[in-house]
Amino acid sequence: MVKVMGVVNLTPDSFSDGGRFLAPYAARAHARDLIAQGADILDLGAESTRPGAAPVSAGDEIARLVPLIGAIRAESAVAISVDTMKPEVARAAMAAGADIWNDVTALGFSDEAPAVAAxxxxxxxxxxxxxxxxxMQADPRYDDVVAEVAAFLNVRAEVAMAAGVAREKIWLDPGIGFGKRLEHNLALLAHMDVLVALGFPVLLGVSRKRFIAALDPAALPADTRLPGSLAAALAGVQAGAAVVRVHDVAETVQALKVWEAINRAR
Structure with missing residues (x-):
């Protein structure tokens, strides 16, 4: 069964919702809505990683994240993921009740990150x-994007395991839209099976990504990209992705129910 990870952005400059959920009451309400819509996991992020985003201090991240983690955990057993590259933020988040460290740098931001994860x-x-x-979007280049991304992720998984992270705790994410042109994103989606073959669950984040607007210029506001988001997510799931990270949880849950029913009928 494919898991749905719902996004809660605690940032003033998110590409997808522009700070709508920065206020604590708004974030709590949004988290409750996503749980009600069927999210298996909530992914909380307090530092934007959109192209051109400025860094946020660890203290600011912790101040945004910890109260929301506590509020969610007080009323729900839903899995909580924290989108951060900083070990000290991950440590504070897990102490508050989070379950998953979602790191865009693959535990590479700090030398101590793999050991902290373990x-x-x-x-x-x-x-x-x-x-x-x-x-990252200034001038990304690859000779073979699929092979290079697969090799990188395999190496980082080996580094994590050498530090003591259990193999079954590791998920891989190809990073659609992170230092990649349209053709790179499409190649990764078309050959997702190469990443799945590495033997780790693959998490796919395509929701509202800019490559959708590159294919359909009418989809300029991020919140108009639901059809493209669903198409890309289902293509990834068809190739074996285990988790989809999305903004539109109810719509994705429905699409997956239909997709899974068709597969069962085959």
Whole structure:
């Protein structure tokens, strides 16, 4: 069964919702809505990683994340993922009740990150990104994007396991839109089976991504990209993706129910 990860952005500059859920009451209400819509996991992020995004201090991330984690955990057993690259933020989040460290740098931001992940014993999402958020879309280049992303993720998984992270705790994310042009994103989606063959669950984040607007210029506001988001997510799931990270939970849950019913009828 494919899991749906719902996004809660606690940032003023998110590409998808522009700070709508920065206020604590708004974030709590949004988290409740996503749970009611069928989210298996909530992914909380307090530092934007959109192209051109500026860094946020660990203290600011923790101040945004910890109260919401506590509020969610007080009323729900839903799995909570925290989207951060900083070990100290991950440590505070797990202490507050989170379950998964979702790291866009694949535990590469800090030398101590793999050891901290092992110490915490949490789930870990290792994502591929060429460069860093402020500059990643300046001029991304690859000789073979599928082979290079697969090799990177395999190496980072080996690093994590060498530090003591259990293999079954590791998920891989190809990082659609992170240091990649349209053709790179499409190649990764078309050959998702190569990443699945590495033997780890694959998490796919295509929701509202800019490559959809590159294919359909009418989809310029991020919240108009639902049809493209569903098409890309289902293509990834067909190839074996285990988790889809989305903004539109109810619509994705419905699409997956139909997709799974058709597969059962085959």
């Amino acid at each position: 110490e915490l014993g949490c789930g870990v999402v290792l994502m591929h990104m060429q460069g860093e958020p402020r500059t």
